[in-house]
Amino acid sequence: MDAHTFETMGTVVSLRIGGAAGDGDRAGVPSPEAALDAVRNVFTRWDERFSLYRPDSEISRISRGDIRLTQASAELRDCYAVALDWRDRTDGVFTPHRADGVLDLSGVVKSLAIAEAGEVLRGLSLSEWSVNAGGDLLVNGDQSPGQDWVAGIVDPASRQELLASVPLVAPVRAVATSGSAERGEHIWTSVGGGPSPYRQVSVIGLDIVTVDVLATTIVAGGEAALNRSVETFPIEVLAVLQDGSLVATAGLRSRNG
Numbered sequence: 001m002d003a004h005t006f007e008t009m010g011t012v013v014s015l016r017i018g019g020a021a022g023d024g025d026r027a028g029v030p031s032p033e034a035a036l037d038a039v040r041n042v043f044t045r046w047d048e049r050f051s052l053y054r055p056d057s058e059i060s061r062i063s064r065g066d067i068r069l070t071q072a073s074a075e076l077r078d079c080y081a082v083a084l085d086w087r088d089r090t091d092g093v094f095t096p097h098r099a100d101g102v103l104d105l106s107g108v109v110k111s112l113a114i115a116e117a118g119e120v121l122r123g124l125s126l127s128e129w130s131v132n133a134g135g136d137l138l139v140n141g142d143q144s145p146g147q148d149w150v151a152g153i154v155d156p157a158s159r160q161e162l163l164a165s166v167p168l169v170a171p172v173r174a175v176a177t178s179g180s181a182e183r184g185e186h187i188w189t190s191v192g193g194g195p196s197p198y199r200q201v202s203v204i205g206l207d208i209v210t211v212d213v214l215a216t217t218i219v220a221g222g223e224a225a226l227n228r229s230v231e232t233f234p235i236e237v238l239a240v241l242q243d244g245s246l247v248a249t250a251g252l253r254s255r256n257g
Helices: 034-048 058-064 072-090 104-121 207-232 250-255
Strands: 004-008 012-017 129-133 136-140 149-155 158-168 174-179 198-205 236-241 245-247
Touching: 012 236, 034 058, 034 072, 034 104, 034 129, 034 245, 058 072, 072 104, 072 207, 104 129, 104 136, 104 207, 136 207, 149 174, 158 198, 174 207, 174 236, 198 207, 198 245, 207 236, 236 250
Parallel strands: none
Antiparallel strands: 004 012, 012 129, 129 136, 136 174, 149 158, 174 198, 198 236, 236 245
């Protein structure tokens, strides 16, 4: 099964269409190329509005003081509301406000874009697919009849190696990974203001926004945030400590023997 890819948000997005051979020939079902264009349009719109690396984006205009948050689009204010809700649900460990006061919604933007891309694919009558944006993965249906999608979690010490392969058995549909292996120390930590105890955290769960936010939260909040997240949400976690040792929740340990 080929991956159809494009670059956006400083990463690579890949789309895979699953299901039985010949499904793409059904009336009303788009080609993989048409599906890719639809997904690309979703990510392009989110990137154009929310990227702080684009001086013309709406959030950059807010950062410069060109417009106030109260003057922002409904889409941006809705995204901000999502981020504030998660700030409350994580006791402030996850936050859309940088230490320098800049509003930064990157903690939810990518996962919201992935979620919308999934809705677009469903609207195109596609029921078996995976969308992977820089290692954050959302799936639907089966990879092939009777075969679950499988998420590969990369070893931060060797990007060519896998730490684990996790079958995504419904209702588990999403995986997100946060950490410093690819982009350096880009997550603001709340553990005494120093580096996170975790080099990488992968969260597996029911929806992409939840797992993405919680992966960031655990990196930022350390062991206390990991324990609270596991107690509060239906997730599994595979974390890599700074010394390379692994921490896995009970569900993952039992699944992998």
